[in-house]
Amino acid sequence: MPLMNDVKWVDTLSFRLGVLGALVADRYAADLTAHDLKPKHVGLLSALDVAPGASQLEIAKLMRVAPSLVVTLADHLESTGAVERLRDPADRRRQLLYLTDRGRELLAWCTDRALVLDAELTAGLTPDQAAALGAAFDRLAAAHGLPVRGRTRRDPT
């Protein structure tokens, strides 16, 4: 439970953002253990939902992690039947990843848990305050090149 600390702390948005981000990340990670998943697994499932049939290297770039980590993540998800690996017939070096029905179920569950967490998180906020927060996040994400919503198309097939 790396929550940084709970001292007065430097009185900045950045710190509070970091602390709160770590808080929700921890809580979500705790939820995920129920299905033997870690946040990165959800990242992979989510990436495949957006880009079905992506190769492992594409996923690695999308997730900004090392390709070798994608191997581990995909291994686990494949072993539990959440994703399928198919050799690209056109380029037999590439492993194309697809969500199975089980994988889609799992992703739906993960999304649901995130929504529950959202509800908890914003319990102390009025609906319009929560909406304003969401809008601010959108602007922040957009301003920093994080395509939180919408696709990042960089690989025209």
Add this chain to the structure above:
Amino acid sequence: MPLMNDVKWVDTLSFRLGVLGALVADRYAADLTAHDLKPKHVGLLSALDVAPGASQLEIAKLMRVAPSLVVTLADHLESTGAVERLRDPADRRRQLLYLTDRGRELLAWCTDRALVLDAELTAGLTPDQAAALGAAFDRLAAAHGLPVRGRTRRDPT
């Protein structure tokens, strides 16, 4: 650079909060390398600013980390002359930690960097939007027992 990923991602506040939190944490950590510091070091400096002369165990509880980690952090900060260790004369088991002048300088620098980061972060927001964001963070932190502002007094001397 663990930024989770940059896919569409599940469309929740929680995720955007986690992603943005990781983003600012990473950027700040990168800033800190200029002085050979890590975020936890800043946590320790900041804790000492609030509670000068605290023992290492008190710091550990405040920061919610293992006491053994405080040893490492204090070792490093002591070696660079940012903090001082003084045996408590009344209880010679305790090591009392104090900021040195150098430590206060360092903390001021860290705070300054955080403010710069804040400015970058909120560059895309109008001042009242930024203020609303800060207020929302306050409410969120308060609702989740994170004393982001104000002391946590639990050790009446």
Add this chain to the structure above:
DNA sequence: TATGAATCGTTCAGGGTTAGAACGGTTCTG
């Protein structure tokens, strides 16, 4: 006052997570 329990700081070993090097198999280039 004596003695065992508790406390503080320290060291050390280990777990968890991740990146990077190395390699086999495949495809591309010329």
Add this chain to the structure above:
DNA sequence: CAGAACCGTTCTAACCCTGAACGATTCATA
């Protein structure tokens, strides 16, 4: 056809942190 480039995999190593074990000190209590 030969060598370069590329993909996925394995393995090693680094990093960060916790928990166990231990010496030194203090407390409790008989």
